[in-house]
Amino acid sequence: MHSGEIARAWFEMCRMGDVGLFREIATDDFMCHGPGGTGDRDTFLDWLHWYPRAFAEQRPTLEDVIDCGDRVVVRYSVRSTYRGGYLDLPGHGQDVEETGIIIFRLAGGKVAETWLEGNDLEVAQQLGGRVHAPEH
Template structure:
């Protein structure tokens, strides 16, 4: 279970506190178990600072606390604060990445479910799609739907999201693809061949919808499997 620790303190020297955190990052390289750190300053009180540190589990957080470098930096941190920092330990019971959720629906319901009409709900009206394997590197939503439908009709693909990372308004996915050549594609009649491939896709989200996409798929591998060119 993901574990989060909130460190709450007051200081008149935020720059010093930042330097200490930089020193800790360097000193614990290859040792620390923390995976994410956010530092926020209270807008109504510039001396009030909160650090949020994420760990894979409480047990991993304990390992991190036991590092000599952590103890040393903590002592210097206390000296930089106006008083003893307070700690709040939290077991994460819900962690919902909302942008990930809409991208997951795109793959599972729109693509694997062969229901690109759903893109009107999942994407913004001014959605733009960029892919070297399309008729243009800059497609609007209507044209992107038409060209993607051609691929769905030709190959009946199923895409599996092997990994997905979200940061800010961006979501990046690594996918594997399985399909079968069941429809005509660029002048090639259906061969019935089973096809496999890989790809990466990055999406920019806005207001709970997908506003832009950059797609990179193994078009060369597809052409080789279809006999369009030699390996």
């Protein structure tokens, strides 16, 4: 697969929660890095089971795909319908937009590692979460 195909397959896998596709496109020693820390295949699979249920009807857009040899950088946006399960924020079928950048490290034509930076704070605010400044 070339970089664009890998990126599209990744977002399709996330949209559908497709564990079989993950096994096809990720290495056995896959690692992921993001706001929640670093995880392995099992950590990612737990997330993959949760994500499409919490954020349903996903409509991803790959804004930019940049091929850098064994690295692929994707700037993306995903519109979805929130069903609940994120930061204890109630789900009422709210429309939400997530944006971010994900870097893939490839090995043998598969995804070996990812780094994700997303707009988690904005997503929480779209769902009614509030940031409170500490009182002095």
